[in-house]
Structure formats: structure tokens, C-alpha cells
């Protein structure tokens with residue numbers, strides 16, 4: 589088959605740069621968004637590549653009709669909308685684009701540090717309600733405070749680096765840090781226990797795994813300083829939401845910020861009813877820049893795979 593016969597379906601909204609990169613390289617790209625699962629099933633048989641964000645569901649039923657499909661790509665990190673085992677069974681490569689949205693997620697965590705410290709969402713809501721309640725919005729400074737970064741990978745390191753610039757003391761915990769590794773300037777490696785006990789702010793930047801699921805449950809939450817703040821812009825499920833509600837209801841912790849949830853969309857959770865809990869609907873990657881970066885990354889991976897046979901960013905092993 590000659591290269592220009594490879595066809596890619598872009599099934600969800602994606603930055604135009606991605607289409608241009610694939611078309612310029614010689615792939616035939618159709619942008620056909622907002623299709624129902626049935627409509628997708630009708631056309632999927634014509635394509636060798638399928639690019640999605642989170643709207644389109646790549647189910648085993650869809651894959652059944654994907655007779656020529658070689659690659660499914662998710663512009664973003666999570667592949668919850670793709671049935672990876674079914675794709676593997678069909679010998680379809682699944683890829684994601686983890687590099688593109690790190691800055692966006694890290695900046696959200698940093699934004700939450702300031703928002704929590706100065707109660708910005710609460711004071712905005714109060715003023716919109718016509719109040720001038722200066723006393724209610726006494727905050728804390730972040731200068732000289734200790735930030736615990738749990739998960740010291742791409743995003744954790746970026747957050748730690750910026751926090752050092754904000755004159756915070758950074759503690760980092762990551763079980764995969766090599767013994768003898770030297771921490772970046774202004775940062776100290778710590779055990780999880782030490783980090784939890786010493787930090788004024790804790791920000792989570794690890795994946796959800798059997799080891800991290802519920803890691804911030806009642807025991808570890810109660811080990812945190814009473815006036816500490818907890819931020820999760822990583823993955824839902826790392827914090828036990830029910831336990832967080834219980835300990836905070838009883839006055840433990842000064843505040844928490846949640847971008848990710850055990851179940852998404854999450855609806856009105858008890859923990860969100862607490863006045864010192866801030867939240868966003870998994871918008872860690874939702875910046876214009878990140879969306880362009882993940883789309884470009886996806887397009888480059890598709891070109892490399894379909895036209896050069898190179899595998900990058902694989903989520904499954906064929």
C-alpha cells in the first residue's frame with residue numbers, strides 16, 4: 589500500500605496544527621467530529637488511524653468494525669475512553685501524549701497554592717454576593733513554607749522547581765528516585781511519612797496505581813499538620829474522598845483543592861460542600877497551549893508510526 593492511502597479519522601475536536609502535520613506528511617485526514625457511536629461504527633472500517641480526545645468512546649464494539657485500523661491515539665494522557673485490551677486483541681496500537689499537558693497541570697497546582705492560601709474563590713463569591721467581609725479572608729503567606737511534592741516525575745519536578753522560585757522549601761517523595769540521586773537545588777528528598785508530617789502544602793503528582801489508590805486515606809490525612817493544605821491535580825482515587833470529608837468536617841486541614849475525582853463526572857460530593865475545599869472539573873490540561881501541544885504530539889506519533897513504522901508513546905504492547 590502506498591503511503592498516501594493511509595487514512596486517519598480525527599473524531600474529536602483537535603487543534604488544526606495536528607491535521608496539517610499529518611496531511612503535509614502524506615496521510616489522508618478526515619475531521620469528522622460529534623458522531624454518535626453508531627455513525628462512527630459505520631465509517632471506522634475505512635480508516636487506519638483514529639485520533640480522539642475524551643468524547644469519542646473507542647469500545648470493543650467500535651473496534652469490531654475497524655478492519656483496517658492500526659493505531660488509536662488519545663490527545664491527552666488518560667485512555668479511559670479507549671478499550672485498550674480490546675485494541676490489543678485486534679493488534680491496534682494505542683498511544684497517548686503525556687508530554688504536552690504537564691505545564692498546564694503543574695500551573696494549576698501552583699494556582700491552587702495561592703488560591704488556598706488567600707481564599708480567592710471564597711472572597712470572590714462573597715463580593716459577588718455584595719459583602720465586604722475583610723475579616724473572613726485572613727490568609728497565609730507561602731514564602732518560607734514547606735511544599736511536599738509526592739511523585740517527582742515530569743510535573744512534580746516542574747512544580748518543585750517553580751516553588752523554589754517562590755521561596756518555598758520543597759520536600760520531594762518518589763519511590764523510584766534512585767538511591768544516591770542528588771535533589772535539585774532548594775529541594776530535599778524525604779520519606780513519605782516525613783513529607784506528610786513536615787509539609788504545609790502537599791501536592792500530588794503520581795499516577796493512580798494499586799500502590800497509590802487511597803494513599804491519602806484517613807491515616808495519612810490525620811498525619812498531616814492540622815493547618816496544612818492538600819492539592820490533587822494528578823488522578824482521582826489517590827485521595828479517599830470520603831475520608832477527606834470526614835477529617836476536614838472535624839476541622840483537620842486548612843483546605844484542599846481537587847481537580848480529579850474517584851468517579852468523573854462526579855456530581856455534588858459531600859467533600860465539595862466544605863467551604864475550604866476548592867475544585868475544578870478535571871481542567872488540569874485545559875489550556876489553549878496544552879491542547880495544541882498534545883494535538884501536535886499525537887500527529888507526529890501517527891506520522892512516525894504509519895509512515896515510518898516507528899512506535900512512540902505506546903500504551904499497549906502488541
Ligand SMILES: NC(=O)c1ccc[n+]([C@@H]2O[C@H](COP(=O)([O-])OP(=O)(O)OC[C@H]3O[C@@H](n4cnc5c(N)ncnc54)[C@H](O)[C@@H]3O)[C@@H](O)[C@H]2O)c1
Nearest residue numbers: 693739740741742743762764793794795799821822872873
Ligand atoms: N489534572 C490533569 O488534567 C492532568 C494533566 C496531566 C497529567 N496528570 C496526571 O499527573 C500525574 C503526573 O504526571 P507526570 O506527567 O508528571 O507523570 P510522570 O510519569 O512523569 O511522573 C509520575 C511520578 O510518580 C512517581 N510515582 C509512581 N508511584 C508512586 C508512588 N507510589 N508514590 C509517589 N510517587 C510515585 C513515578 O516514579 C514518577 O516519577 C499523572 O497521574 C498524570 O495522569 C493530570
